[in-house]
Structure formats: structure tokens, C-alpha cells
Amino acid sequence: MNIEVAFSRLDPACRSASGRAVAVIDVIRATTTITVALHQGCAGVIPVRTLSEARTVARRLDKGALLAGERGAERAAGFDLGNSPAEYVRERVTGKTVVLTTTNGTRTFQAASEAQAIIASSFLNVAAAARWLAGTGLDILIMCAGQQGRFCLEDVVGSGMLIDRLLNISDDSIECSDAAWAAHKLCAAYRDDPLRMLRGCEWGREIIRKGFGADLEICAQVDLTDIVPVMRAGCLVGERS
């Protein structure tokens, strides 16, 4: 098994998605939020690029669909939900389909569209995601959402934690790229206190400034759930692994 890491959706390493199992990681906050939503009983999350695409897709679905998304970290005007995982409580999302658009995270799924399989990962489901990926027998590409093509520490540390779990499952046959080894080393440097890392990284500090600091405590929970959001016909559905 070969493991590659793309540090953002604009990283040339994304071009290797074809034929691989892809894990998309946007720790703060899209893939954390998606994992929470499915863990809370949401029927599925459809990631889309734009606000208008979100409205169109939601209109086509049953009336129960929830319109969700952010721009500049704030809930989009007129939308049911933002991108804060704290909003995705059981009473709100059970049995519902969520159409979600975020600035970086949901767009990364589109960049992965050539892949053989696509899942969402975050600290919350990292062990389950590793089990699911290992079960495919495919080469793996971890796609960090990043920020407009720029490196985000939290996504790379999340990648490194996923690689660490994969190495624990079967380290004999795994070949890592330079980027994958670097992510693994960075995870080792920050794993003892993920919340501190989230509060110190660039986007974490921005999220705190915008009043969403409490979200970081949710994002920092490691292995909270065995739910893996798996892309099935354009919709992320929760599968246990």
C-alpha cells in the first residue's frame, strides 16, 4: 500500500487521486462537522461548492433537507445551519439530509472526484477511518483541505494521525511519500495535546477571534466515534468501521 498526502486541494499531489481511496481532512471544521452530523443520526451530507449550488440541490430534495454552509466561518445568510459542529445536535439532524458548502472543505471533495473511494476523516474518527481505508486494499491519498491552497497545520497533523493508525494496522507493506512521512512526524510532535495545537495554529486562532473557540474542543476529540462518512453517489453516508 502506498500513502500520499496532498497539503491542499491545489497541491499537484491531488492529481494522483485516480484509482486510490481518498480521505479528505478539514479538521477546522468541515470534516469534523460532517462526522458529528452522521454520528448524530443525520441521513447523509451532500458536499457542494457554492451557495447557489447548495440552494439548488436542497430544492430538488425532499422538503426535509437542511441547507448548511459558511462563508468567512459565519453561517451563510438564510441557511438552516452553519459549519459549527455544535449545531449538529441529534434533534436537529436525525434522519435529515444536509446539503453543505464550505470555503475549503467541501470543495476538496470535488478535487477528489477521480478517486476509487472517498471518505471524510477528522480526529473524531481517525481509527475507524484507518480501518475503513485499510479494508479497501487500495493505495491511499489523504487530501488536506488547507486554506485556499495554503498549508494548514491541523489538517496535516490529522493526516499524520491517520497514517500512524494505518501503520499500526499493517506497517510491513506500506510505502509513504515524503509528504506522508512529514505528516507522520508532525503528528508525533503535536499528538500529546491536539487542543493546544488547534488553539495555536493559524486557522484555529482565526476561529477563536470569530467567536467559535468552543468548536475547537469538539474538533480535538480523538476517536470519539467509529462512524466513517463514505461517499455514495455524491452523498456522504455514515458507515461503522
Next chain:
Amino acid sequence: MNIEVAFSRLDPACRSASGRAVAVIDVIRATTTITVALHQGCAGVIPVRTLSEARTVARRLDKGALLAGERGAERAAGFDLGNSPAEYVRERVTGKTVVLTTTNGTRTFQAASEAQAIIASSFLNVAAAARWLAGTGLDILIMCAGQQGRFCLEDVVGSGMLIDRLLNISDDSIECSDAAWAAHKLCAAYRDDPLRMLRGCEWGREIIRKGFGADLEICAQVDLTDIVPVMRAGCLVGERS
């Protein structure tokens, strides 16, 4: 002082070059070779993008100019020198101007063209480069050459070592981006044995396969010289720092 790192010449972080002092790093091998050339008494190195541009620029210079460059790590056909630092011996380069084109390294200088100041750094001159950069009083952008836009471990470890030296000069007033902190952590993980890292990273293994393994021993020498290649009117000249 603010420190940013671009992991390749295609990284969006390169767009922040304007107004900054930029250090270009291509450990295997362009900036190592440039540092060796100037350390050995070469008058200056002109980095250019293409083979034909190299021929044109060399023709315009005095007859003594040396035509240098590689494609696929091998010396370009009809050129005087390749990109192996071992070729740049005193007898060959003293007093000469070298026109150099490489696949990634020399093109990175073009990506830095908006910068206020541009130098070349490598393990060989990392402390001198840090002193030179700190002396400018400017914000700093470290541009890793990478491989066709992809992450190369050795360049990022080199960046982290440069950041470590900068923090040692004046750590009070330095603000690092996520990418800069990540590079610094990666340097800490690999600094004890740079040669082992160079032999294990993707491009290092490729260079060994191509028969240039001995070059890695040159590339791994930390603080061999206090020469800093500084861009002056399109030509890198050696300045002591």
C-alpha cells in the same frame, strides 16, 4: 519579523514574496551547487529557466562564461557543467560566470522575482544565510524548490534549519506561519542525521539510482561556508555573512 514557507514554487504562499527577503532552497541540488560554486571562487551564477535561455545568456557574456544545467538530473547535452556540486571545483570555476538551468531550483528564483531581496540557501550556508536575512530587517519567505510543485522533505528540513538559526538570532520578535512552524518541527525530527534523511527521501533515492549518491554527502554538510549567494541584477554573487 514574519516568516513564511512555500513548499514549492507553485505553492500559493509564493504570492507573498513582494516586499520580503526570499531564501530559495533546493538542497538536492541547485542551491547546494550554487553555494559550492561561489565558495570555490566562481564570479557569479545566473539562474535561468530553460536550456535555450541558458545558451542565449551565455553567448551574450564574455567567452569565459560556463554553460551549466541538468534535465532529469543529467548534464544537459553540450553543456560545460551539470548540476553536481562535485563538478564545481576551484580550477574549473574561479573567476568564471556560470549560467545555470535546472528543472526546479533555478525556476524557483523566477517565482521569487517580486521579492525585495533574494538569496540561495542550503545546509552548507544555513547560519550565514540566517545572519544575512536577519540583517535585512525584512519579513522572510523561504521558497522550497520542491519537485514540479510537489513537497520535497529535504527542502522543508532545510527551511526548518534556517528558521531555527533565525530564532536563535532573535526569537522575541519572530512570528511564524503554520508552514514555518511545521518546517521547524521537521528539522528537529531529522537534524541529527541530515545525510540519512537525504539518502531516504524520495529525490535522494532517485539521485542515488541515477549514480549521484556521492553528491548527497556534499549536500549534507551543515555550515561549511559563510558565503551567501545574493541576487544582484539577475546574478547570484557570493557575499560573506
